[in-house]
Amino acid sequence: MLTVRAPATSANLGSGFDVFGVALERPADVVRVEKADRTIIDVTGAGSQFIPEDPEKNTVGAVAEALDAPAHIQIDKGIRPASGLGSSAASAAAAAVALNQLYDRGHSREELVPIAAKGEAVVSGDAHDDNVAPSIMGGFTIATPDGVTKVSADIPLVACLPDIVVSTRDAREVVPDGARVSQLVENVGNAATLTTGMHRDDPELVGRGMEDTVVTPARAKLIDGYESVREAAFDAGATGVTISGAGPAVIAACYERDQRAIGTAMLDAFDDTGADATVYQTRIGQGATVY
Numbered sequence: 001m002l003t004v005r006a007p008a009t010s011a012n013l014g015s016g017f018d019v020f021g022v023a024l025e026r027p028a029d030v031v032r033v034e035k036a037d038r039t040i041i042d043v044t045g046a047g048s049q050f051i052p053e054d055p056e057k058n059t060v061g062a063v064a065e066a067l068d069a070p071a072h073i074q075i076d077k078g079i080r081p082a083s084g085l086g087s088s089a090a091s092a093a094a095a096a097v098a099l100n101q102l103y104d105r106g107h108s109r110e111e112l113v114p115i116a117a118k119g120e121a122v123v124s125g126d127a128h129d130d131n132v133a134p135s136i137m138g139g140f141t142i143a144t145p146d147g148v149t150k151v152s153a154d155i156p157l158v159a160c161l162p163d164i165v166v167s168t169r170d171a172r173e174v175v176p177d178g179a180r181v182s183q184l185v186e187n188v189g190n191a192a193t194l195t196t197g198m199h200r201d202d203p204e205l206v207g208r209g210m211e212d213t214v215v216t217p218a219r220a221k222l223i224d225g226y227e228s229v230r231e232a233a234f235d236a237g238a239t240g241v242t243i244s245g246a247g248p249a250v251i252a253a254c255y256e257r258d259q260r261a262i263g264t265a266m267l268d269a270f271d272d273t274g275a276d277a278t279v280y281q282t283r284i285g286q287g288a289t290v291y
């Protein structure tokens with residue numbers, strides 16, 4: 001029996017659509033694996049009633065198959081599905097790390113990223129490395145088709161998850177087909193600023209680099225109250241605010257001294273729209289941990 005904790009993640013960070021991601025110190029999924037003749041999956045915890053246990057339909061079933069590693073897999077969800085916090089990616093990441101070790105497959109962490117992404121594709125309909133990469137490797141990751149670059153950054157973050165559901169599939173349908181060159185220029189500048197901020201552990205630069213006028217405005221319409229939550233977070237001291245992954249969670253970068261006030265301001269703003277919300281005062285953390 002082997003236990004792995006894999007962290008929630010926040011992908012995109014505004015300017016890095018489908019490329020940037022960060023591991024969050026919390027929340028996390030915990031996965032336990034034991035060798036078996038065929039794969040059996042049990043799911044407990046946050047939102048488990050919505051997660052299929054059939055290995056053909058569950059994110060970790062595809063991972064077990066890709067690693068030729070049948071197992072009894074128990075998933076304890078700390079991350080609610082359809083949250084924008086990399087819920088399915090965390091389960092896939094944990095399973096990939098756990099089964100790789102249980103069966104002595106010898107893959108490096110970076111090699112496990114595309115394997116875990118296959119599992120993610122089962123639920124999101126598309127394989128993205130931007131959530132699985134930070135969940136496996138930790139830190140801030142830049143995931144491109146040529147591989148993953150990791151920066152071990154330390155930035156305080158506040159993630160606020162309203163009690164509404166936005167599926168990644170739906171959120172991808174509203175992504176515009178194209179962008180103007182002026183928007184491209186803006187996003188290159190923002191992405192470079194954000195990356196520099198990660199290298200310097202500078203919340204100001206990271207926050208400034210989270211601006212995006214291409215995908216975020218289209219998706220904001222799916223999150224009731226997004227603009228007021230964003231404004232409230234800025235008023236309370238956030239250095240940058242954007243949608244986490246495909247939403248509905250909203251993520252703010254900040255200095256540690258402002259974390260509590262930002263969390264309260266975001267909760268209150270969601271409350272004004274009639275939505276209950278959960279706030280995570282967190283920071284960039286490490287990747288999947290084996291116990």
Ligand code: HSE
Pocket residue numbers: 011012017018019124128129130131168171172245246
């Ligand atoms: N980058 C993805 C999206 C997140 O925003 O749709 C899921 O990997």
